[in-house]
Every structure is written in C-alpha cells, then in structure tokens.
Amino acid sequence: MISIYLADLIYDSTETNHVVPLNVACLAAYAKKKLNDDVNIKLFKYPLELEKEINLNPPDMLGLSNYSWNERLNHHFCEIVKGKDKQIITILGGPNIRLDEISIEKYLKNNEYIDYYIVGEGEIPFVELIKKLQSDLNDISLPPGCAKLHNNKLIYTPTNTRKQPKEYDYESPYLTGILDPFIKDKKCTPLFESNRGCPFSCTYCAWGVSQLSRVRKKSLDIIFEEMDYVRKHSAGQQSWIFADANFGMFDRDIDIAKHINRIRKEYGFPTDVTLWDSKNTTSRNIKISEVLEDKSGYIAIQSTDLSVLKKSGRGNIKFDGLKQRLLDYKGKSKETQTDILIGLAGETSKSHMKTLYDSFDLGFDMIQPYNIRLLPGTDYESEEQRRLYKIKTKFRLIFGSYGIYNNKLVFEIEESVRSTKDMSENELESFKILHWLIYFCWNIGIFKPLLKYANIELNINPMDVLLHVLETKKNKLRELFSSMKNESTSEWFGTKKDLIAYYEDARNRNKLKEFKKLNAWWIAKLYSDNDLLNILYDDIVLCIENHSVKKYSNDVVWDELKNINSKLLSFGDLSKSEQSPIISVHGKTIYYLNGDSRYVDKLNMKIYINRDNESAQWWDYYLDGESYSDVPINQFLSALEKGGSSRLLNSVVVQ
Ligand code: B12
Ligand code: SF4
Numbered sequence: 001m002i003s004i005y006l007a008d009l010i011y012d013s014t015e016t017n018h019v020v021p022l023n024v025a026c027l028a029a030y031a032k033k034k035l036n037d038d039v040n041i042k043l044f045k046y047p048l049e050l051e052k053e054i055n056l057n058p059p060d061m062l063g064l065s066n067y068s069w070n071e072r073l074n075h076h077f078c079e080i081v082k083g084k085d086k087q088i089i090t091i092l093g094g095p096n097i098r099l100d101e102i103s104i105e106k107y108l109k110n111n112e113y114i115d116y117y118i119v120g121e122g123e124i125p126f127v128e129l130i131k132k133l134q135s136d137l138n139d140i141s142l143p144p145g146c147a148k149l150h151n152n153k154l155i156y157t158p159t160n161t162r163k164q165p166k167e168y169d170y171e172s173p174y175l176t177g178i179l180d181p182f183i184k185d186k187k188c189t190p191l192f193e194s195n196r197g198c199p200f201s202c203t204y205c206a207w208g209v210s211q212l213s214r215v216r217k218k219s220l221d222i223i224f225e226e227m228d229y230v231r232k233h234s235a236g237q238q239s240w241i242f243a244d245a246n247f248g249m250f251d252r253d254i255d256i257a258k259h260i261n262r263i264r265k266e267y268g269f270p271t272d273v274t275l276w277d278s279k280n281t282t283s284r285n286i287k288i289s290e291v292l293e294d295k296s297g298y299i300a301i302q303s304t305d306l307s308v309l310k311k312s313g314r315g316n317i318k319f320d321g322l323k324q325r326l327l328d329y330k331g332k333s334k335e336t337q338t339d340i341l342i343g344l345a346g347e348t349s350k351s352h353m354k355t356l357y358d359s360f361d362l363g364f365d366m367i368q369p370y371n372i373r374l375l376p377g378t379d380y381e382s383e384e385q386r387r388l389y390k391i392k393t394k395f396r397l398i399f400g401s402y403g404i405y406n407n408k409l410v411f412e413i414e415e416s417v418r419s420t421k422d423m424s425e426n427e428l429e430s431f432k433i434l435h436w437l438i439y440f441c442w443n444i445g446i447f448k449p450l451l452k453y454a455n456i457e458l459n460i461n462p463m464d465v466l467l468h469v470l471e472t473k474k475n476k477l478r479e480l481f482s483s484m485k486n487e488s489t490s491e492w493f494g495t496k497k498d499l500i501a502y503y504e505d506a507r508n509r510n511k512l513k514e515f516k517k518l519n520a521w522w523i524a525k526l527y528s529d530n531d532l533l534n535i536l537y538d539d540i541v542l543c544i545e546n547h548s549v550k551k552y553s554n555d556v557v558w559d560e561l562k563n564i565n566s567k568l569l570s571f572g573d574l575s576k577s578e579q580s581p582i583i584s585v586h587g588k589t590i591y592y593l594n595g596d597s598r599y600v601d602k603l604n605m606k607i608y609i610n611r612d613n614e615s616a617q618w619w620d621y622y623l624d625g626e627s628y629s630d631v632p633i634n635q636f637l638s639a640l641e642k643g644g645s646s647r648l649l650n651s652v653v654v655q
Contacts, residue, residue: 001037001038001039001040002038002039002040002060002061002130002134003039003040003042003057003059003060003061004028004031004039004040004041004042004059004060004061004062004063004130005041005042005044005050005053005054005059005061005062005063006021006024006025006027006028006041006042006043006044006062006063006064006065007021007024007043007044007045007047007050007062007063007064007065007077008021008022008023008024008043008044008045008064008065008070009044009045009046009047009050009064009065009070009073009074009077010045010046010069010070011047011070011073011400011401011402011403011412012046012047012048012403013400013401013402013403014400014401015187015400015642016400017069018045018185018187018188018189019188019189019190019191019241020045020179020182020183020188020189020190020191021043021044021045021065021179021182022173022179022191022192022193022243023065023093023094023122024043024063024065025043025173025174025178025179025182026122026123026170026173027063027093027122027123027126027127028041028043028173028178029170029171029172029173029176029178030123030124030126030127030170030171031126031127031130032171032176032178033170033171034127035127035130035131038130038134039130041178042059043178043179043181043182045182045185045188047073047077047403047405048403048405050077051077051080051405051406054077054080054081054084058081058084058085058088059081059088060087060088060089061088061089061090061091061130062077062078062081062088062089062090062091063090063091063092063093063126064077064078064090064091064092064093065092065093065094066092066093066094066095066096066097067094067095067096068096068373068375068376068398068412068414069398069401069412070401070412071096071412072410072411072412072413073401073403073405073410073412074092075111075113075114076405076406076408076410077405078090078092078111078113078114079113080405080406081113082113089115089116089133090113090114090115090116091114091115091116091117091118091126091129092114092116092117092118093117093118093119093122093126094122095206095209095375095377096206096375096376096377097117097119097376097377098376098377098381098382099119099158099209099211099377101154101156103376104117104119104147104154104156105149105153105154108147108148108149108154109149109152115148116129116142116146116147116148117146117147117148118145118146118147119145119146119147119156119158119159119211120145120158120159120161120211120212121145121159121161121164121196122145123170124143124145124159125143125144125145125146125159128143128146129142129143129146140155141155142155142156142157144157144158144159144160145157145158145159158211159211161211161212161213161214162214164214164216165216166216166217167216167217167218167219168196168216168217168218169218169219169222172222172225172226174225174226174229174230175222175225175226175229180233183230183233183234183235183237184233184234184235185235186235186237188237189237189239189240189241190230190234190237190240190241190270191240191241191242191243192223192226192227192230192240192241192242192243193218193242193243193244194217194218194220194223194242194244194247194253194256195215195216195217195218195244195245195246195249195250196212196215196216196218196244197212197213197214197215197216197245198212198213198215198245198246199213199214199215199246200245200246200279200313200314200316200317201213201313201379202302202312202313202314203311203312203313203345203378203379203380203385204312204341204344204372204374204375204378204379204380204381205375205378206375206376206377206378207245209377209378209379215246215249217250220252220255220256223256223259224256224259227259227260227263228263231263231267231269236267236268236269237269237270238269238270238271238272239270239271239272239273239274240260240270240272240273240274241273241274242273242274242275242276244275244276245276246276246277246278246279246281247275247276247277247278247288248275248277248278248281248284248285248288249278249281251284253278253284253288254284254287254288254291257288257291257292258291260273260292261291261292261293273292275288277298277299279316279317279318279321279322280316280317280318280321281321282321282324282325282328285325286325286328289329289334294334295334295335296329296334296335296336296337296365297325297326297328297329297334297335297336297337298336298337298338299322299325299326299329299336299337299338300338300339301319301322301338301339301340301355301359301362302314302339302340302341302344303340303341303344303347303351303352303355304319304354304355304358304359305346305347305351305354305355306319307346308344308345308346308347308351311344311345311346312344312345312346312380313379323362326362326363326364330363333595333597335365335366335595336363336364336365336366337364337365337366337367337368338359338362338364338366338367338368339368339369339370340352340355340356340359340367340368340369340370341369341370341371341372342369342370342371342372342423342428342431342435343371343372343391343416343417343418343419343420343423343428344372345380345385345388345389345420345422346389346422347420347422347423348422348423349423349427349428349430349431352423352431353463356369356434356438356463357461357463360455360461360462360463361461365443365595366442366443367438367442367443368439368443369431369435369438371416371417372416372417373414373415373416374391374393374415374416374417380417389420389421389422390419390420390421391417391419391420392417392418392419392420392425393415393416393417393418394415394416394418394492394493394494395413395414395415395416395492395493395494395495395496395498395499396413396414396416396491396492396493396499397411397412397413397414397491397499397503397512397515398411398412398413398414399515399516399517402512402513409503409504409509409512411503411512413496413499413500415496416492418492429485429488429489432484432485432488433470433481433484433485433488434466434467434470436484436518436519436522437466437469437470438462438466439519440519440522440523440526441462441466441536441540442462444645444646444648444649445649446569446648446649447536447537447540447565449561449564449565449568449592449593450540450541450544450561450562450565451465451540451544452592453544453557453558453561453592454544454547454548456592457557457558458544458547458548460544460547460548464543464547465540465543465544465547468539468543468547469536469539469540469543472535472539474535474539476531476532476535477532477535477536477539480525480526480532483525484518484522487518487521488518491515491518514634516637516641517641519645520637520640520641520644520645521637523640523645523648524633524636524637524640525633527628527629527636527648528629528633528636530570530629533569533570534566537565537566541562556586556589557586557588557589557592560585560586560589561589561592561593564583564585564589564593564609564652565593567580567609567650568593568609568649568650568652569648569649569650571609571611571650572611572650573611573627573628574611574615574616574619574623574627574628574647574648575616575619575620575623575625575626575627575628576611576616577611577612577613577615577616577617578610578611578616579608579609579610579611579653580608580609580610581608582606582607582608582655583606583607583608583609584604584605584606585604585605585607586602586603586604586605587599587600587601587602587603587605588600588601589605590605590607590652590654593607593652594651594652596654599654605654605655606654606655607652607653607654607655608652608653608655609650609651609652609653610650610651610652610653611650611651612651615647618644618647619639619644619647622635622638622639622642622644623635623636623639
C-alpha cells in the first residue's frame, strides 16, 4: 500500500488565515474512492506536524498545495523528503504557477526537488498519476494535467477543460470524515465550494485564467449534506467561507443561502459567512443578501475608470448593476464596503485619485485600497503584459510567514506592482499615507462623524479634507508622515535575491519577527502620543470649518459632534468597561455618530458613551491588564494586528 502525505501548509507563526485543507482533502477523498485500499493518505495543515511525521514515518509520496503564501515552504519540504530518501515522490499542485509550457518546464528545472506539478483541477490527474506510478514505469507518457521533466525536457498535456462535465461529482471530503480533525480545530475555518471557475477574466486574478473560465456546479444535495455535516461535527466556528468566485450566479444559490440561514437561526453559527458575489446578477444578489440578513454589503469596484476596467479584463462587469446594488444596500441601511486596486493597467495617478473621490461620492462606508500582488498564472504577471504596460515590481516579506523547519529558516515573499507606464513609483507611493488616512479616519471610524457631517451637510468630499491634512503645517504631524514614508518605502527590495540575502543574514533575522503591518503600526504610533491624535483632530476640524461658507456658531450638531467625536476615542481606558454621564444631543448628531437615522428630527435625545464589556475584556486580555499607553508599543501593535483596530472606538448608546 502506498503511503501519501498531503498538505495545505500555513506557517505556524500566523494566527489568521487558517482554513481547512479542502484542496488536498478533495484529492484524498477521490483517491480513496477510486483506489480503495491501495492508498493510505494523511492530511496536514501545520508544518511542524508534517516535519515530525516525516521524521518518524517518511511517506512514499508527498503532495503539497502551492499558493503565493506558501511556495518557499513547499519547496523546502520537498527538499527535506528528498534529503531523507530520493525515492520519495514529490508533487505540487495548485494555482501558483504560470500555465504555459515553457514556464512549467522552467519551474521544474529551477526546483529539482519537485518531481511532478499537477496543473489545474487535481482530482483526476492525481488519481491517474498514482495508477500510472503503480503500473508501467517504462512508459514515459503522463495523464493530462500532470507535468514532469524527462531527460530535462517537459512532458505535459493540459487537461481539456472543454470536455469536463458541467457538474462535478467527486467524492465529498467532508462526508468521508477525512476533514473531521480540521473542522474540530477551532482555528480552522470551514471552507465550502458550490461551483468552480469564473467566466470573467480580470487580468490580475488567478481565478480568471482561461483554464478556469468554465463554471461547473457541484450537486445541490451534496452541498446541503456538507453544511449539515459541518454543523454537526465541527467546533461551531463562527466563520465559514464559500470558495465560489461568483455566488449568486445560479438561482439555486438562493436555496444555499436559505440553508445557511436556517442553520444559523437554529444553532447560532456561522454568524459570518464570506461569499464573493456574482457580477451582472443584481436582483439575485440583493435577494441573497436579504435571505442572509446581511448587515453589510461588499461590492469590489477596483477602479471607476472604464478604460482601466476594460484593460484589466473587467469590461464585461456592468458598472450600473454595481451601483444599483449599492443603492439597494444603502436604502436598507447596510454598511457598504469596496476594494480598490492601485497599479492596474492604464491607471494613472489622476484616475486613481478620481476613483477615491468617486468611492466617497458613491457613499461607501469602507474603502479599501490595495497594492496589486502579481500572481503567477495571471495575465497581468505574464512577460507580455509586463512589457506592454512597462510593469516594474518590487518584493517584500509576507507578514507573519516565517518559521524554522528542519533547522532551516524559511519565509515567504510577495511581488507587487510598483510602477507602470501610466503611474510612476513616486506617484504610486504618494498614495500610501492617503490610503492609510482613509483607513484610519474613515474605515475604522476614528474621525468618521466629522467627515460624514462635512460630506452630507456641507458637500465636502472627505478626500479634500484628508488631502489637506497631508499638507499639514504642524511640524509634529509632518515628522510623523515623513517617518511613515520612510518606513513604507524601506519594506521593498529591488530583487528577490536581495531580499533573501538580507533576511538570511544572521544580523537581520530578528527583523523577520519585527516585520509589521504598517497600517496597524501607524495607529500604534499615533496612539502612543496623544498630542499627535489631537493635532490630527484639530487639522480635520479646522479644514472643515475653513472649507465651508456656513457659519458654525449656531450649528448645534457640529458642536456636539466635535465634542463627542474626541470622547469616542479617548474616553476612559481601552481595557475598562465604562459609561459616560448622560449627554443630551440632537437626533441628527446620533446619525452622524453611529449611522442610526431613526432620531434625526428629534431634539434633546439622551445618549451615553460606552466601552462595552466584550471590547474591554478583549483589550484586557491582549494588554495583560495594562493601559495601552503603559505597555511596550510592540505589544499594543500586536493587539492591533490581531483585530484591535476595529475595537478602538467607544460606542454611542441611546437611552
Ligand atoms: C479559500 C481561499 C483563501 C483562504 C486561504 C486558503 C488556504 N488554503 O489557505 C483565505 C481566505 C485566507 C485566502 C486568502 C488569500 N488569498 Co485566497 N483564495 C481562496 C479561494 C477562494 C479558494 C481556494 C480553495 O481552497 N478552493 C477549493 C479547492 C478545492 O480548489 P483549489 O484550491 O483550486 O484546489 C484544486 C487544484 O488547485 C488542485 N490542487 C490544489 N492543491 C493541490 C495539491 C496537490 C498535491 C495536487 C495534486 C493538486 C492540488 O486540486 C484541487 C482540487 O481540484 C481561491 C480562489 C479559488 N476559488 O480557487 C483564492 C486564491 C487561492 N487566493 C489567492 C490570493 C492571492 C489570496 C491572498 C494573497 C489575497 C490577498 N491579497 O490578501 C490572501 C493571502 C492569504 C495568506 N495566507 O497570506 C489566489 C492565489 C493565487 C496564487 N497564485 O497563489 C486565489 C487563486 C484567488 C485569486 N484572486 O487569484 N484565500
Ligand atoms: S470576477 Fe472576481 S474571481 Fe472572476 S476573474 Fe474577476 S476578480 Fe477573479
């Protein structure tokens, strides 16, 4: 019997992003069904466990799931097993590889410890490869989808995806029980699929590659059974993820949503279900959102420039439909969120700036600009598009992805777009602090009441205020911005080789641990000096007051907001549950403070500011009972990185 270890590795140093290893479990379940007792398969998620097991009982075959966040770790484990025994067969699968034959050949040549790469959907090629390895070793041909080198030349026939059936019915990994240890692990988020593939072809996305353009469905009964199984046998995780690229593409997705909601109502979980909505199916998306009783609506616009969207492969996504959904969500008082990318094909500094302005005009409550990570296998990463758009990239560490396995230090690297023919690196970098100001002042809400008032009452786009803040005359704030700029640029290395040499140098190893999420680090810096927070507050207030012709002396709501906004962030201690004395305010003030529009016409509303028990306990746990100003700044930072950023503000309670 052949012994196979399959792993979807995630670094032990990270505490987030853990999902059940559905990818390799799919292979294991199908292989078990087809090959019965010929195979003995073990699944792994954590590298330390895999390392231990390899040392105790080396397998005959090691198969690893290859993504942009675990590639170097995978290579290292292939090297480890080959070091133990050259006969152990190593296989990589997963999306993190260019898809043309020359590149696959190069990949295998550059990574001598990898015997096979399975490209695209894995179930059938994996099983056929095992069968092949168990039979005729003289025949060098391979099943479609499998790639290897023979005499230094590639042997590979791509899977003919056109011939795949519209429905796929491989064995369900959940229902075989193979994922039981993982759904019982509280840290692991259950992951489901109801379909595979995406008909759109956004150039920066590995979902949109031609291999996956045909959408194929899984049987509805199996999906229901899987959800029921996970409900019954899991640790009751509050989060679930659906891996579908376009949830809402089919009518039946409404039934899936109803099933999720039934489970949630009856058993109290999952409260939080991540779904990527389908495009161009507005009314169905709205219906699904109603069924799931979503409190928020997520619509990724990426850019509002139609020519950029077209060049980025998003020309077929109807912008009007996105707007209609947005209006519906806003009409139902849902919190709306969007993603924006900087560095897309054809995006200029001007058009990106306009996208940011437009996002506020459209009324998004959360606006999240991201860099573009170049992903192997996508069009945007290809040599052709690199040349066409004169894409220049740089490299940085992936946060939290490092560890020592088999006595060797391993860490992960991302390659991101730093300039194109339409946007220079300086221009791209000039948005960094602005993006952070959007995150800090608007998304997590620190000065949102003031900015929202300015936007709605005075017709001032919050971008105008934030751009003004960037030009502050206050020395202390200028110094902060200048240090932020240095920190931001110094994360990047010109080449992968330089980055590796730097972090492998024993003198710099500690810096791996110190590598931080700058968004959180800059909050820690601001909070560590109350003066800075006050200067930022003053600058925002001054800018709004100077911007408008309206006289404020009589505007009760503005005065109340100025007073209460500062209390929301500095009232009491983060770790202490506290209530302020009762404050009397206009109903409209409440709307600007927490979005509740029920009292806008009422005078003399009674409210109090509250630091609720749950938030206080959360901070107490992460700050060891101290105030944030008394703990080392790195401890505060670590709490922010673990989710503290969204727990900074006190809430407003109406009496
Ligand atoms: C779930 C998911 C996640 C999870 C984590 C998943 C994990 N395994 O750890 C979360 C939500 C945390 C996540 C985060 C991110 N993700 Co993600 N994510 C997905 C998603 C939606 C589903 C993946 C999945 O499990 N599908 C179900 C399984 C069954 O399908 P599969 O992975 O394709 O596996 C099949 C084949 O690939 C193959 N196969 C896979 N492994 C193996 C192994 C062997 C040995 C063999 C033979 C075959 C094989 O067979 C499988 C069955 O057919 C995909 C999109 C998609 N639908 O594929 C993106 C995707 C994987 N994510 C992606 C990205 C870029 C990210 C982020 C970097 C986004 C960001 N900028 O922050 C982050 C980074 C996370 C980190 N750790 O740093 C990219 C990866 C591209 C790449 N080249 O690696 C994808 C493809 C989406 C995209 N936009 O292009 N993600
Ligand atoms: S629609 Fe979404 S999943 Fe499909 S290619 Fe575009 S970004 Fe990727």
